[in-house]
Amino acid sequence: MPTRIDVVADPVRDRCLLTTDHLSPRPLPGRAGVVRVALVAAGALLLAGDEVRIEVSVKGPVRLEIVETAGTVAYGMNGGSARWDVDLRLTDGASLHWYAEPFIVSADADVTRCTTAYLEPGCTAELRESLILGRHNEVGGSLRTSTRAWIDDQQVLAEDLDLSAAARTSWAVLGEARCLDSITTLGFRLPHDPHTLQLEAAGSITRRLVDEHHESDLSPGIQSGATQNSLP
Template identity: 30%
Template sequence: MTSTLEAAARIVAEPDGRGGTALPVLAGAGPIALRQTRGGRVTLVGTMAAPLGGDRLALRVELRPGAELAVTSAAATISLPGREAGPARYEIELTVGEGARLDWLPEPVVAAAGSHLVLTTRVVLAPGAGLRLREEQVFGRHHDWARGAPPGRLTSRLTVHLAGRPLLDQQTDLGPGAPGWSGPAALGGHRTLGQLLTVGLPAPPPPPPGTDAALLDLPGGGATLLTALAPDALALRRLLTLPAD
């Protein structure tokens, strides 16, 4: 008898014909509850401890042409060890139609001691789509570090296609078991890693001098990637400043 969990949630957004956003599909599942709030916003609410080792979670978000949606979360996603061997897997698919706009701004993913999460995010953007996507990763909880425990492992891949062509494809593998994860070419002594991707929308301001952050223009025009390392989640959030509309 297995103790692992499989769950898939789905969001579909479309214009409501009155200048707002309708959500014809808002289907939570397992630990992923979905709550609609004002202003074209959906909040992800965790209803149980997850993901645990061996769990398989999926979330699919589709914005039909002309829709606007912001997706946030009520709290951090904490990856925890489970009874089953092997990593937990969380697959996120974001599809943004022509002239639509998605703000994907969840709270951080935290890799707790003893855990391993494989996080895959796939984004498909139609011509004229707008995107702001922020990812924040925290390696170890505060009390893990306080007792000298190593953080968990987080293997993350982000792929983005715009108008049928690849825009970004990157993978990181950090935490115990990953080669060189704590060295100067990776975390370099920091505990958090994050990035802010903007496509078809205003770019964020350049990071302050002296910080471990960089703002890059991606090939193809109209897209930027801000990446940052920081000692804690609060400092990371300050570096990943959202651009003004």
């Protein structure tokens, strides 16, 4: 059973249904038109054999803000492996803001992360992902990520990253960096700058490659000058 967050806009009171599995979603105080949900680990994460799945559905003109209370550590797995899958579906003018806390892949961990997003036209999503290979003074384990995103029936993003120890030290991947910090927007663009890739449809990816997470200048305010509309 996956962890689920189901939000439906309502003129009287927005409805929110939360389902717990590896993670426990908990409601937070919000303001009109905004639903805020915290994600709290329901047990030790991430261990060999864990298959974490998070499903998020937002319907109608409401903004969902997901808050992670702590980062996630993938511990050494002694030859085992784990998965972390996220499925996002936004319809009828919905909006999602999810600035995830660091995801740390310890030595001897082996993790696959997959994110899939489906947005109807007029919906927007802003997602931060901070991937850290290894704890302090540690060479991290293996991480493979896959991201797919659609706006209506148009696929706007398809990316696979091999961040295994042998591949990530290439100058074309991470080089000497240990942390890959990214913000992805769908349905609107971030301001143009040398660090930002503009997708063919409305959307952007901006990234920082740093040795320590605190060295990254990505923050919730980075899109303050963004063009928040669904036009390319």
